[in-house]
Structures are given as C-alpha cells and as structure tokens.
Amino acid sequence: MTLPTTMRYVAHRDGGAELMSIATGPLPDLRPDELLIRVQAVGVNRPDVLQRSGLYPPPPGANPVLGLECAGEVAAIGAEVTGFAIGDRVTALANGGAYAEYCAVPATQCLPWPKNVTAVVAASLPETMFTVFANVFIMGKLKAGESFLVHGGSSGIGATALLLAREFGAISYATAGSDEKVAACVALGAKAAFNYRTQDFVEEIRTATDKRGVDVILDMVGAPYFARNIRSLALEGRLVQIAFLQGSKIAEFDLTPIMLRRLTVTGSTMRARSNAQKAAIAAELRAKVWPVLDAGRCLPPVHAVFPFAQVADAHRLMESSTHIGKIVLDLGA
Ligand SMILES: NC(=O)c1ccc[n+]([C@@H]2O[C@H](COP(=O)([O-])OP(=O)(O)OC[C@H]3O[C@@H](n4cnc5c(N)ncnc54)[C@H](OP(=O)(O)O)[C@@H]3O)[C@@H](O)[C@H]2O)c1
Numbered sequence: 001m002t003l004p005t006t007m008r009y010v011a012h013r014d015g016g017a018e019l020m021s022i023a024t025g026p027l028p029d030l031r032p033d034e035l036l037i038r039v040q041a042v043g044v045n046r047p048d049v050l051q052r053s054g055l056y057p058p059p060p061g062a063n064p065v066l067g068l069e070c071a072g073e074v075a076a077i078g079a080e081v082t083g084f085a086i087g088d089r090v091t092a093l094a095n096g097g098a099y100a101e102y103c104a105v106p107a108t109q110c111l112p113w114p115k116n117v118t119a120v121v122a123a124s125l126p127e128t129m130f131t132v133f134a135n136v137f138i139m140g141k142l143k144a145g146e147s148f149l150v151h152g153g154s155s156g157i158g159a160t161a162l163l164l165a166r167e168f169g170a171i172s173y174a175t176a177g178s179d180e181k182v183a184a185c186v187a188l189g190a191k192a193a194f195n196y197r198t199q200d201f202v203e204e205i206r207t208a209t210d211k212r213g214v215d216v217i218l219d220m221v222g223a224p225y226f227a228r229n230i231r232s233l234a235l236e237g238r239l240v241q242i243a244f245l246q247g248s249k250i251a252e253f254d255l256t257p258i259m260l261r262r263l264t265v266t267g268s269t270m271r272a273r274s275n276a277q278k279a280a281i282a283a284e285l286r287a288k289v290w291p292v293l294d295a296g297r298c299l300p301p302v303h304a305v306f307p308f309a310q311v312a313d314a315h316r317l318m319e320s321s322t323h324i325g326k327i328v329l330d331l332g333a
Contacts, residue, residue: 014054067098144169
C-alpha cells in the first residue's frame with residue numbers, strides 16, 4: 001500500500017462545533033508498537049464533544065486530534081508488531097487522532113472487524129466495548145443472575161451495556177430522558193426502563209427488585225444521582241462512575257450506608273489508562289465479547305452516519321441528545 005505524504009483530518013479549537021474544519025497535514029508518526037490504519041469510519045463519542053469544548057483535554061503525549069475509535073485497513077506496521085499484515089481490517093481503540101484519514105494505534109488496541117459487519121459498524125464498537133467491559137464487568141464485577149442499572153441507557157455506552165448485560169445473564173434496568181428512549185432500552189434488553197423526567201428511579205428500582213436494590217449501577221450523570229444511586233444498591237452493591245454530565249461535586253453526603261451495606265464506589269476513565277491496561281482489556285474482549293459480535297449479537301444500534309466533512313453536524317446531533325445508540329463518520333461517503 002503506497003502511503004500519501006499528506007492526509008485530511010479534523011482540526012478544532014476549544015469551543016463550538018462550528019470551530020471544527022477539515023484540514024490537510026502530515027500522516028502521524030508510527031511508533032514501533034503501532035499499526036497505521038487507513039481509516040474508513042470513525043465512531044463519535046461524548047468524550048470527543050467534551051474535548052472539542054475544552055472540557056476534557058487529552059492526556060500528556062496523546063495525539064491532540066479528536067477521535068477515540070476507528071475502523072479501517074492496516075496501511076503500515078511498526079517494527080516491533082507481529083500478527084498483523086498490510087490490508088488486515090481492524091477496529092481500534094485510539095489514544096486520539098481517529099478523526100483523520102490515517103491513525104496510528106498501538107497494535108494491542110486493535111481487534112479484527114467482527115464477521116459480516118461494515119466499516120461503519122466496526123467503527124462503532126471499540127470505545128463502548130472497552131469502556132463497558134472494563135467498568136461493568138471487570139471493576140463492577142457484574143455476574144450472571146445479578147441485577148444492573150445503567151443511567152443514560154439509550155446512549156452509545158448505555159446501549160452497549162444493556163446488550164452485554166443481557167448476553168452475560170444479568171437482569172438490567174435503565175433510565176432515559178424520553179418515552180421513545182425508554183422503549184429503546186427495553187428493546188436492547190432492559191427488563192424495565194424508566195423515564196427520569198416523569199418517574200423516580202429510586203422508587204421504581206425498589207419496587208422492581210422487591211426492595212432489594214441492584215447489584216451494579218453504571219452512572220454518567222454524577223452529583224444529583226449519587227445519594228439516590230447509593231439508596232438503589234443492594235447489599236454489597238457496586239456503583240461505577242464513568243462521567244459527571246450533571247456535575248461532580250456534592251455538598252453533603254452521609255457515608256454510613258457505604259459501611260453498613262458494604263458498598264463499593266469506584267469509577268474510571270478509559271483514556272487515562274496505560275496502553276498495557278488497554279491491551280489487557282482488549283485481550284478479554286477478544287476472548288469473551290468478539291465471538292458474540294462474530295455471531296451477530298450485541299452490535300449497538302447506529303443512529304446516524306455522516307460524511308467526514310459533516311463532522312460538525314454529527315457533534316450537533318450528539319449535543320442534542322436526541323440520538324439512540326451510536327453516531328459514526330463515514331470517510332467513504
Ligand atoms: N469513563 C470513560 O472511560 C468513558 C468512556 C466513554 C464515554 N464516557 C462517558 O459516558 C457517557 C456516554 O457516552 P456516549 O459516548 O455514549 O454519549 P451519548 O451517546 O451522547 O450519551 C449521553 C447520554 O447522557 C444522557 N444525559 C444525561 N444527562 C445529560 C446531560 N446533562 N447532558 C447531555 N446528556 C445527558 C443523555 O440521555 P438522556 O436523554 O436519557 O438524558 C445522553 O443519551 C458520556 O458522559 C461520556 O463522557 C466515559
């Protein structure tokens with residue numbers, strides 16, 4: 001594969017979606033442990049919107065160009081990489097830089113396209129699969145037969161969490177911001193879902209679980225939900241924070257239930273993890289989740305696909321929060 005000397009990528013400045021533009025620049029440098037991917041499709045994630053807004057700066061040393069996941073073909077192989085060939089189709093959890101025609105990614109964060117999927121579907125997978133698997137199943141230790149609540153159940157993350165929870169035998173509940181989203185959560189595998197604008201999830205979970213509470217909660221809302229999440233956990237329940245969409249500071253909280261009910265409060269952000277940690281998660285995904293995707297199950301819904309040049313429209317859609325599932329940029333469109 002002959003490489004061009006320049007590529008198109010999305011340039012941005014901190015602020016609104018209108019500050020993004022398609023620019024031309026050099027291809028990224030390829031480190032010895034990386035694959036250079038000729039990108040065919042890119043998943044859009046809320047962290048991209050936060051980074052673009054100036055609220056989620058990339059970690060030191062990371063590619064400052066937006067984009068945390070992509071699918072495409074291997075165009076060049078770093079000197080230390082084994083097990084890949086030029087032209088292999090991979091889907092990758094990038095450390096940044098995926099909003100571009102070429103993206104360099106540690107080979108250990110690249111997985112094959114699941115069988116029978118398009119580039120768009122392949123690109124929709126890594127960020128939510130890595131995040132959900134790490135937070136719900138590794139940190140949250142969700143097991144078959146246990147119960148699970150995810151807030152924002154119709155988001156890209158929420159949809160993936162509901163699909164994987166059902167696949168691995170958990171009983172799921174979800175909250176979402178409209179009746180249409182609530183119906184989508186049930187279609188994705190929730191036993192019941194609640195419209196938080198009209199229903200109190202604490203009461204609903206209490207009734208649905210016969211006052212027991214749930215074993216694991218995945219939360220992206222933050223401060224206003226913290227005390228209510230604690231009340232909704234069963235004995236030895238686990239609360240996993242992955243974002244604070246409505247704030248991260250609480251004025252006052254009584255810690256007693258954490259002690260009396262042996263609760264765990266934890267959280268993580270995928271981007272801050274080391275490449276070695278991401279490689280370990282990738283290995284678990286390859287063994288436990290990729291065979292499920294190969295069988296055509298647990299593929300999150302793709303709500304909308306935009307041509308690369310319409311990246312601002314993709315971000316505006318995400319900011320409207322009217323989507324259900326994933327938003328993807330198609331570089332071939
Ligand atoms: N920690 C990590 O490693 C990690 C990795 C990836 C993503 N995340 C986080 O996980 C969350 C979901 O990511 P995503 O890419 O799946 O995003 P997304 O599809 O845009 O989902 C965000 C959802 O949050 C709900 N929401 C609740 N309060 C909101 C608010 N104040 N503003 C906007 N939306 C609000 C919205 O649904 P309703 O209409 O139902 O409210 C929306 O569907 C984001 O917060 C993201 O930052 C964390």
